[in-house]
Amino acid sequence: MTKNIINLLNITSTIKEIGVKSLEGKRISVEEAVLLFEEANLSFLGMLADAICRAKNGTRVCYIRNSHIEPTNICIHHCRFCSYSARQTGNAWESDHDEMLKQVSSLELNIRELHITGGVHPGRDLNYYGELLKKIKEIRPDIHVKAFSAIEIDYMIKKAGLSYIEGLTFLKGCGLDAIPGGGAEIFDEEIRKQICDDKTSSSNWLLIHEIAHNIGLSSNATMLYGHLETYEHRVDHMNRLRALQDKTGGFNAFIPLKFKNQNNEFSYLKETTIIEDLKNFAISRIFLDNFTHIKSYWPALGRNIAQLSLSFGVDDLDGTINDSTKIYSLAGAEDQNPSMNESEMCELITQAGKIPYERDGAYNEIS
Ligand code: V47
Ligand code: SF4
Secondary structure (H helix, E strand, O other): OHHHHHHHOOOOHHHHHHHHHHHOOOOOOHHHHHHHHHHOOHHHHHHHHHHHHHHHHOOEEEEOOEEEEOOEOOOOOOOOOOOOOHHHHOOOOEOOHHHHHHHHHOOOOOOOEEEEOOOOOOOOOHHHHHHHHHHHHHHOOOOEEEEOOHHHHHHHHHHOOOOHHHHHHHHHHHOOOEEOOOOOOOOOHHHHHHHHOOOOOHHHHHHHHHHHHHOOOEEEEEEEEOOOOOHHHHHHHHHHHHHHHHHHOOEEEEEEEEOOOOOOOOOOOOOOOHHHHHHHHHHHHHHOOOOOEEEEEHHHHOHHHHHHHOOOOOOEEEOOOOOOOOOOOOOOOOOOOOOOOHHHHHHHHHHOOOEEEEEOOOOOEOO
8 A cells, every 4th residue: 555655656666666665664775874864855754753743652652740850050172062051051050869869759740751861060970860760769669760971870880980780780770770871972083073072972972872771771862963974974883872772772762852942052053944854854764773762852953843753753742841951042933942741742733633642761551
């Protein structure tokens, strides 16, 4: 049926062949993915991505009740796309354990996941964050703690003079459940040099996630797109993730992050169009055949693009948030105080023709 519809579309035979191949469950190559970016039209990509997503997840889209903690915006790094760090805002702040634990104590009991990430503070270390994890778990043993990007982890483990496996095992022992996908940016070494020169390398990012997976911590993967990178760089990025997922199976979700251009050194760059955003979601779904979940992070995208993305391969909508993150509002996101209640999330999903369900941090359905 879907293959017959493909025949009606005005596309070249090569693009049609790539489409048929992916619908048959066969893996597409790097070159084929680049060709999709360059030549395939949006409706064709949407149809393909939606069909592939339905084969994996049916018509269901998950959402989560979650909250963020951002411990500080003081950061040793100097990422040119960042609107959040104290260097950029001119306004440094840091929360201590008590302030962060107060936030945890005030969370409603149905909040399932805590996402902790922020600047790489030169005065904080592995023990500081290990203690924080332990205290959080004393207050809320049930909550899934997804904390510290590979960039933060790289810094605290090296500072402690430990190997990655020792440091990650320590953090797991303190209560860490999973690692968020931040800090991946774009793996291509030349582009990485131009956008976030002093950050840990792509190979270290991948190694930290690999070791995390090997010791039983799951993680996510992001890709920051829409700045200096080309289509080849995006596909190369996804290809490195696909290879690691083949090895470990430890990634829960892939999260494309649209570059937002306010209040940072790249403000002269235009943001990507909605067409580009949707193409990017669709090709992620088609290329990453070993990822179950493609996530839309609505505080970054805005509600409208997030809703549209549900027809372009996305099955995971993050999250209720409750106005607990500033990373994207400072970069110019339309929701300056991002928060969605459960009925708003369900309505957004239902209006897109999908069936909402609530999940926990480990992707178990909440009945
Ligand atoms: O690594 C920073 C990005 C990331 C900008 O794992 C920007 O569930 C766009 O990783 N424009 C941190 N993006 C956030 C992150 C994340 C978010 C939601 C869910 C998960 C998850 C992870 O934010 C950074 C960087 O790639 N970022 N500045 C900007 N101006
Ligand atoms: Fe620091 Fe993260 Fe901003 Fe880079 S993106 S400067 S690591 S806070």
